Amino acid sequence: MDRETLIKKWLNHSLTEAEMEDFKSLPDYDELVSLNEGLMSLKAPNFNKDLVWNEIRERTQKNKVRLLWYKTAISIAASVLIGFGLLFFTNIFDLALSTSSGESLSVTLPDESAVLLNANTSIHYARVNWSSDRSVHLIGEAYFKVTKGNHFTVRTDLGNVTVLGTEFNVVNRRGIFEVMCYEGSVSVSSDHNEIILTPGEGYRLINGSPLQLKTITTAPTWIENESSFNQWPLHFVLDELERQYDIRIDDSQIDSQQSFTGSFTHTNLELALKTVLTPFDLTYTKEQNQIVLVRE
Amino acid sequence: MKKAVREDICDEQLFSAIYNKLSDSLYHFLYYKFGEEYLPSDKVQEAFIKLWKNCAKIAPDKAKSFLFTTANNLMLNEVAHKKVVLKYQNLPRKKSDSETPEFVLREKEYHAQLTAAINRLSEAQRVAFLMNRIEGKRFKEIASLLDISVKAVEKRVYGALKQLRKEIKEI
Numbered sequence: 001m002d003r004e005t006l007i008k009k010w011l012n013h014s015l016t017e018a019e020m021e022d023f024k025s026l027p028d029y030d031e032l033v034s035l036n037e038g039l040m041s042l043k044a045p046n047f048n049k050d051l052v053w054n055e056i057r058e059r060t061q062k063n064k065v066r067l068l069w070y071k072t073a074i075s076i077a078a079s080v081l082i083g084f085g086l087l088f089f090t091n092i093f094d095l096a097l098s099t100s101s102g103e104s105l106s107v108t109l110p111d112e113s114a115v116l117l118n119a120n121t122s123i124h125y126a127r128v129n130w131s132s133d134r135s136v137h138l139i140g141e142a143y144f145k146v147t148k149g150n151h152f153t154v155r156t157d158l159g160n161v162t163v164l165g166t167e168f169n170v171v172n173r174r175g176i177f178e179v180m181c182y183e184g185s186v187s188v189s190s191d192h193n194e195i196i197l198t199p200g201e202g203y204r205l206i207n208g209s210p211l212q213l214k215t216i217t218t219a220p221t222w223i224e225n226e227s228s229f230n231q232w233p234l235h236f237v238l239d240e241l242e243r244q245y246d247i248r249i250d251d252s253q254i255d256s257q258q259s260f261t262g263s264f265t266h267t268n269l270e271l272a273l274k275t276v277l278t279p280f281d282l283t284y285t286k287e288q289n290q291i292v293l294v295r296e
Numbered sequence: 297m298k299k300a301v302r303e304d305i306c307d308e309q310l311f312s313a314i315y316n317k318l319s320d321s322l323y324h325f326l327y328y329k330f331g332e333e334y335l336p337s338d339k340v341q342e343a344f345i346k347l348w349k350n351c352a353k354i355a356p357d358k359a360k361s362f363l364f365t366t367a368n369n370l371m372l373n374e375v376a377h378k379k380v381v382l383k384y385q386n387l388p389r390k391k392s393d394s395e396t397p398e399f400v401l402r403e404k405e406y407h408a409q410l411t412a413a414i415n416r417l418s419e420a421q422r423v424a425f426l427m428n429r430i431e432g433k434r435f436k437e438i439a440s441l442l443d444i445s446v447k448a449v450e451k452r453v454y455g456a457l458k459q460l461r462k463e464i465k466e467i
Contacts, residue, residue: 041407044323056345
């Protein structure tokens with residue numbers, strides 16, 4: 001085989017083993033190999049196939065949506081109209097109640113069940129069909145005294161609490177869901193599981209991790225103007241201080257992930273701040289409603 | 297006799313299969329032809345989006361030439377006959393005892409000359425040659441990507457090699 005054919009076969013990656021030997025014995029073998037190696041430094045940077053594909057998908061999907069828009073415009077308009085109608089009617093039959101910072105509110109439900117709302121809390125429930133479906137939506141914290149009857153359900157975005165007739169406290173605030181049972185028994189269901197609590201037992205979900213609790217009190221202390229905490233993250237305790245006293249607390253200079261066990265009063269801000277901060281060696285500066293926490 | 301299953305490519309699975317098969321080659325084609333300055337991967341993206349938008353008009357066996365023509369045109373619009381320069385990347389090389397300062401300097405010079413010589417090749421030669429040498433494609437694969445004959449690819453690749461060796465020897 002002549003030299004040119006060998007080189008062409010080499011270029012085409014099609015040399016047989018025997019031909020490879022011939023190719024290696026060519027006088028210009030070394031030169032060809034070093035030229036070949038030199039070329040590798042010109043290799044194209046890696047092509048990010050997945051990234052480009054995702055962008056293509058994103059842009060072609062958008063195109064699709066635009067096409068669909070014309071077809072569905074009428075049905076969207078129709079559902080908006082129906083939606084407004086429904087909203088109008090449900091507002092008449094739905095009752096919403098809420099408290100702001102420093103407030104609490106006692107509510108009596110149609111069946112004489114009592115709900116005590118802590119500060120910055122809202123509930124709403126349907127007045128129609130109350131006797132067959134006793135359910136209340138809760139954001140914040142409330143203490144329930146439920147009279148005996150059908151199932152009574154407290155709904156939150158993190159889980160539901162179902163009872164027949166009993167006393168219990170529910171917290172649903174910023175990723176924290178806690179149920180404490182004081183009388184009778186309650187059933188708590190969340191994404192994770194369903195458990196039954198008996199008096200003195202509690203269940204807490206902080207950012208998705210569950211915890212079983214015990215208490216010896218017969219009612220939440222906050223209804224007696226004192227907030228109690230058993231191993232709560234400090235930032236939640238500070239949030240509660242803000243709610244009870246309608247103040248703003250700046251905790252950017254301290255570690256607010258530590259846990260706090262104890263209680264504070266709702267009637268004396270200075271005393272409350274001291275009881276929370278002293279165990280952590282923290283002090284504060286106060287300017288009107290703004291409180292800045294600093295290390296001592 | 298083979299029967300075409302579909303007349304168009306408006307099918308997500310088919311479209312995704314075309315992407316997987318051709319996107320790398322299209323990117324290499326653009327890179328070796330125009331260099332990296334004009335963002336070849338953006339042109340790949342644009343070309344595939346155009347392919348999808350026109351999917352009803354394109355038969356599966358025409359997708360490849362549509363992509364290469366479209367991407368090439370997108371590039372030409374932008375390049376506007378500016379000189380293309382391939383960049384020489386500093387790839388990590390194996391160390392050896394022979395790496396005296398003189399050796400390193402000679403290596404550097406060699407690479408600079410090689411890069412300059414590559415840039416002096418015609419576009420057609422450079423694309424075929426680098427897809428063959430760097431991406432390890434056979435003549436037949438390149439022929440089918442560029443819609444030219446195997447013989448033409450061989451001529452371009454071998455011609456490029458000859459010209460490079462000549463230029464490097466002269467220095």
